[in-house]
Amino acid sequence: MDVPPESLPAPIPAQETATDAARAGVLFEQSAAIMVRLRAPGGCPWDREQSFDSIRKYTLEETYEVFDAIERRDFPHLAEELGDLLLQVLFYAEMAANQGHFTIAEVLEQLNNKLVRRHPHVFGEEASRAAGNRANVDAAVEGSSAAVLRNWEEIKTAEKALHQAGAAAAQGPSISRLDTVQRALPALAEATKLGAKAQKAGFDWPNWRDLLPKLAEETAELEAEAASADPERKPHVEAELGDLLFTAVNLGRHLGVDAEMALRGCNRRFRDRFREMEMASERPLEELKPEELEALWAGAKKKLAGEPKTREGL
Numbered sequence: 001m002d003v004p005p006e007s008l009p010a011p012i013p014a015q016e017t018a019t020d021a022a023r024a025g026v027l028f029e030q031s032a033a034i035m036v037r038l039r040a041p042g043g044c045p046w047d048r049e050q051s052f053d054s055i056r057k058y059t060l061e062e063t064y065e066v067f068d069a070i071e072r073r074d075f076p077h078l079a080e081e082l083g084d085l086l087l088q089v090l091f092y093a094e095m096a097a098n099q100g101h102f103t104i105a106e107v108l109e110q111l112n113n114k115l116v117r118r119h120p121h122v123f124g125e126e127a128s129r130a131a132g133n134r135a136n137v138d139a140a141v142e143g144s145s146a147a148v149l150r151n152w153e154e155i156k157t158a159e160k161a162l163h164q165a166g167a168a169a170a171q172g173p174s175i176s177r178l179d180t181v182q183r184a185l186p187a188l189a190e191a192t193k194l195g196a197k198a199q200k201a202g203f204d205w206p207n208w209r210d211l212l213p214k215l216a217e218e219t220a221e222l223e224a225e226a227a228s229a230d231p232e233r234k235p236h237v238e239a240e241l242g243d244l245l246f247t248a249v250n251l252g253r254h255l256g257v258d259a260e261m262a263l264r265g266c267n268r269r270f271r272d273r274f275r276e277m278e279m280a281s282e283r284p285l286e287e288l289k290p291e292e293l294e295a296l297w298a299g300a301k302k303k304l305a306g307e308p309k310t311r312e313g314l
């Protein structure tokens with residue numbers, strides 16, 4: 001539902017801030033126009049070839065780069081990374097417009113409505129309801145962030161119920177308990193939650209040791225698919241790799257280990273050990289033989305963690 005103009009917040013009074021907002025509007029319009037140009041006939045061949053599926057991985061990558069800049073408090077870099085993340089939004093919106101689904105204007109319209117709808121304590125209950133709020137909340141939060149969050153969740157729940165009712169009418173009611181696990185999760189987290197939900201139905205491995213033969217089975221299936229030189233088999237290779245990863249995540253669940261944290265720890269150790277290899281070598285690593293690289297790797301592991309000179313347990 002559209003928000004009536006009179007229900008929207010008044011213009012920002014501070015002159016400097018208003019100037020920044022106006023400049024941002026001009027720059028955003030320019031960014032959207034650039035994206036239109038890139039996807040138009042005669043634009044960028046690579047951009048024109050992309051699809052929703054092909055750029056998904058870049059969206060996730062850009063999101064993690066934003067996280068990294070925040071953790072390091074690298075604000076100049078954060079500004080750049082937020083721009084890269086915004087590029088993903090513009091890219092999806094332009095592809096959707098090309099296919100006749102929606103435009104970037106509709107994305108912004110929905111965002112503005114949502115912000116007004118979920119902030120009745122700022123814009124007023126009338127404006128919140130005009131923006132689609134169907135929850136009965138107390139807008140008098142009296143400066144309490146807890147009250148704001150409570151209202152936010154109630155409004156969000158009402159939105160979700162309305163959305164689910166519409167989806168059920170169009171597609172039929174949900175029949176799986178796994179539908180309660182959000183798809184909007186990192187893949188490792190989603191796999192963990194799916195396994196936990198299935199466990200409650202009795203569909204699970206009895207013991208963590210039972211997953212070890214399953215890992216070997218999935219590895220063999222992946223090897224069989226990967227051995228094919230047929231590029232049309234790539235979706236099957238991807239599926240088998242997914243099965244292997246899903247099994248590994250569930251092994252972690254049985255062991256009480258968070259797969260995401262386990263992998264992040266492994267990534268950190270790999271960085272440290274590889275850096276040690278670079279520092280210990282008198283020549284560029286590219287010039288070394290495999291056995292020399294293996295010796296450097298073993299030495300790095302021993303120096304950094306006191307582990308035996310083996311590549312096992314990376």
